Amino acid sequence: MRVKIWILLLLGTMLSCSVSQNEISEKDKLFKTLQSLKGKGVLFGHQDTYAYGYTWNDVEGQSDVKRVTGDYPAVFGWELGGIEEGKLANLDTVSFDNIRKYAIKAYGQGGINTFSWHPFSVIDGVDSWNTETRVVDKIIPGGDYHEAFKKDLDALADFLNSVITVEGVKVPFIFRPWHEMDGSWFWWGSDSCSPKELKELFRFTVQYLREEKAVNQMLVAYSPDRNFSTREEYLSWYPGDEYIDLIGMDNYYDLYTNGLLDEAIKKLHIIIDYANEKGKISAFTETGYENIPDSTWYTSKLGVVLSDSIVAANISYALVWRNDPLKHFFFPFPGHPSAKYAKEFTDREDILLLEDFKQIKNMD
Numbered sequence: 267m268r269v270k271i272w273i274l275l276l277l278g279t280m281l282s283c284s285v286s287q288n289e290i291s292e293k294d295k296l297f298k299t300l301q302s303l304k305g306k307g308v309l310f311g312h313q314d315t316y317a318y319g320y321t322w323n324d325v326e327g328q329s330d331v332k333r334v335t336g337d338y339p340a341v342f343g344w345e346l347g348g349i350e351e352g353k354l355a356n357l358d359t360v361s362f363d364n365i366r367k368y369a370i371k372a373y374g375q376g377g378i379n380t381f382s383w384h385p386f387s388v389i390d391g392v393d394s395w396n397t398e399t400r401v402v403d404k405i406i407p408g409g410d411y412h413e414a415f416k417k418d419l420d421a422l423a424d425f426l427n428s429v430i431t432v433e434g435v436k437v438p439f440i441f442r443p444w445h446e447m448d449g450s451w452f453w454w455g456s457d458s459c460s461p462k463e464l465k466e467l468f469r470f471t472v473q474y475l476r477e478e479k480a481v482n483q484m485l486v487a488y489s490p491d492r493n494f495s496t497r498e499e500y501l502s503w504y505p506g507d508e509y510i511d512l513i514g515m516d517n518y519y520d521l522y523t524n525g526l527l528d529e530a531i532k533k534l535h536i537i538i539d540y541a542n543e544k545g546k547i548s549a550f551t552e553t554g555y556e557n558i559p560d561s562t563w564y565t566s567k568l569g570v571v572l573s574d575s576i577v578a579a580n581i582s583y584a585l586v587w588r589n590d591p592l593k594h595f596f597f598p599f600p601g602h603p604s605a606k607y608a609k610e611f612t613d614r615e616d617i618l619l620l621e622d623f624k625q626i627k628n629m630d
């Protein structure tokens with residue numbers, strides 16, 4: 267009898283082990299979902315969509331995308347600059363408690379979260395756009411401020427690991443550190459460090475978060491700006507395939523005028539080719555036209571780029587930047603001349619808002 271019980275217990279343990287080994291992680295689920303979108307449409311994303319918009323701030327369920335289109339975006343961007351300094355709110359005055367709440371809500375609703383990070387320098391506390399002090403060579407391993415920089419990453423990781431549902435699921439997300447490194451405007455940009463240093467910083471960041479801080483719900487994006495015309499140029503700052511899941515690009519400039527739309531498409535082709543060759547996801551990680559002075563921008567610029575057949579069949583999402591009212595917004599609000607074009611754009615069958623995305627997931 268005793269022997270039988272032991273055998274049963276042993277079998278039970280073996281079974282539960284094999285179930286948990288086969289269980290797919292939240293991160294892998296997110297990756298698969300994004301991969302399986304290919305050919306079904308491009309997710310539409312918006313930065314800070316629940317946080318604020320034209321004449322409102324932190325109103326439950328509000329979003330300028332929802333106000334104009336009737337639905338939420340499928341991809342929700344959030345910004346973490348300031349978390350490394352122990353601040354209560356990010357550099358755009360959105361509290362981290364709210365960011366956590368919004369990200370959990372977006373995930374619960376079936377959306378995808380992505381985090382950008384414009385950190386303050388650990389050397390002198392200046393913001394990301396201050397390039398007077400060289401920072402990167404001092405915060406990578408061996409640098410004088412490396413230990414201090416690790417504390418920044420600790421704070422970042424603590425926040426990321428605190429984005430948990432009531433059921434205890436760590437919310438999966440796409441992290442996009444050290445973005446636009448091919449431009450000269452950030453302290454990690456092309457004028458402020460060498461590609462080798464940037465790669466080291468990138469690798470250390472990802473490795474530390476994954477291995478030391480157990481941030482295992484994270485996909486990592488590589489998103490330079492538009493300053494490349496070949497694969498080699500695009501990959502100048504690339505940390506390596508083992509660190510990157512998502513191959514992206516930020517590009518505002520090429521979408522300002524008709525003349526450069528082909529350039530934007532060509533660059534997306536470079537990204538797509540590389541992503542497909544390596545089994546990775548591709549995305550148009552940031553775009554927009556500040557204050558939308560061209561009211562047809564959504565149909566005549568972004569809509570045209572996303573109509574290219576290769577782009578449409580491969581890019582997982584396109585995200586437009588935030589809606590700081592009046593002076594710095596990238597999605598229209600009701601009554602803005604561009605609103606009807608934005609609605610026309612999001613009404614397209616192959617541009618997926620949250621409900622469209624959920625329907626597609628249900629069909630799989």
Ligand code: BMA
Nearest residue numbers: 345347357358384587588594
């Ligand atoms: C930039 C601008 C800034 C903002 C930063 C982080 O592109 O929108 O105003 O502080 O992103 O969100």
